[in-house]
Amino acid sequence: MKASTAAPVGQEAIQAKGWLRAHRFLILRRLSQAVFLALFLLGPWFGLWWVTGTLAGSRSFGVLPLTDPLVALQSLVAGHWPAATALIGAGIVLVTYALIGGRVYCSWVCPINPVTDAAHWLHDRLGLHKGWQPKRQTRLWLLGAVLAVSALTGTIAWETVNPITMLHRGLVFGMGFAWALVGLVFVFDLLVARRGWCGHLCPVGAFYGLLGQRSLLRVSAARRAACDDCMDCFAVCPENRVIAPALRGKDGDTPLILSPDCTNCGRCIDVCSVDVFAFTHRFDTHVEDPSPPRPRTAADQAA
Structure with a gap:
């Protein structure tokens, strides 16, 4: 088992991006849900209709x-x-x-x-x-x-x-x-x-x-070449079967998560330490090339 797979879900993302950025969409969703609920309760609770x-x-x-x-x-x-x-x-x-x-x-x-x-x-x-x-x-x-x-x-x-x-x-x-x-x-x-x-x-x-089968808002695994197989995105996704076609796609396959079962919750974006995923639109099918290898320096050669 890879060390990244054995680590607690989201731990790598917290270390790489900080706790707030590794939970930003989760926090925004909770705020959104609270705001919608509060709007309906302002009237009966506080008289603000x-x-x-x-x-x-x-x-x-x-x-x-x-x-x-x-x-x-x-x-x-x-x-x-x-x-x-x-x-x-x-x-x-x-x-x-x-x-x-x-x-x-x-x-x-x-x-x-x-x-x-x-x-x-x-x-x-x-x-x-x-x-x-x-x-x-x-x-x-x-x-x-x-x-x-x-x-x-x-x-x-x-x-x-x-x-x-x-x-x-x-x-x-x-x-x-x-x-x-x-x-x-x-x-x-x-x-x-x-x-x-x-x-x-x-x-x-x-x-x-x-x-929402033909909706514009989509999550893309445009940087799927950077995936380190930590499996955290699969662990947090409420509909994790939708990830594989985009993340494991071959050359020429779309990086977009097109399944209507995707809830666009953004948790895969949160917990990915190497930023494989991002929100985009359904016409954005670009896939980023893997980062070129870092040139070896004299210090590397000496080591």
């Missing part, structure tokens, strides 16, 4: 409507034509995530993400086995089931059990059953399936993954 509603549907400053397009789609298949403002709001959100990457929602906005990340952290600290790993397509089947149930019942079915919505309602009106539901997600990821909820089951993540 800048944003009303939840992530399912909201209005900002009394003007800008935003609607979760999955909620709008459930409403349509249930036979209920949404109001014009709801359709406009869904269109705004749909275009935004289609451009920047659908599953950016999962890593930068969704309040359940810190819960599942905490479960994964504890899972690793306890040295537990990865457990049951549902197939990738499971969340797509669940997404189809959500739409089918909505059509059959004439309701926006998923919102009755959506942990995201339940967490929002719980923080505003008192947690009650919401605590139990969020706790079940945590326990599921901790004891049943490592990264099971977001990575394999959540129909919201499946929907946003489909939405």
Whole structure:
């Protein structure tokens, strides 16, 4: 085993770049999630109604409507034509995530993400086995089931059990059953399936993954020739199967991570001590050549 592989995950990056730079995108994601959550809580908690509603549907400053397009789609298949403002709001959100990457929602906005990340952290600290790993397509089947149930019942079915919505309602009106539901997600990821909820089951993540298939924002392994095989990027990536095609690609293969399952969380960028990864756009396919060998000096020859 290489020394770099045996070292704790991210340790090399901390030594090479410093703790702050080795955690910058993680910190920014937590701030982003906290800000989005705080905007919704300012009204009921402090009377500052800048944003009303939840992530399912909201209005900002009394003007800008935003609607979760999955909620709008459930409403349509249930036979209920949404109001014009709801359709406009869904269109705004749909275009935004289609451009920047659908599953950016999962890593930068969704309040359940810190819960599942905490479960994964504890899972690793306890040295537990990865457990049951549902197939990738499971969340797509669940997404189809959500739409089918909505059509059959004439309701926006998923919102009755959506942990995201339940967490929002719980923080505003008192947690009650919401605590139990969020706790079940945590326990599921901790004891049943490592990264099971977001990575394999959540129909919201499946929907946003489909939405962002042609998105502009991408992570690139443009400096893949510098990779020292420490494996830290695979250890921290919530969807680590998306890394290999870009990182291990042959000459002529794109260095871009093009899988819609990528959440653009930036952790691979954080933990890479040799800066293999970077954010870019989907048309940036350049691959940097390996650094030329350092010329041998007289001191080297003497040694």
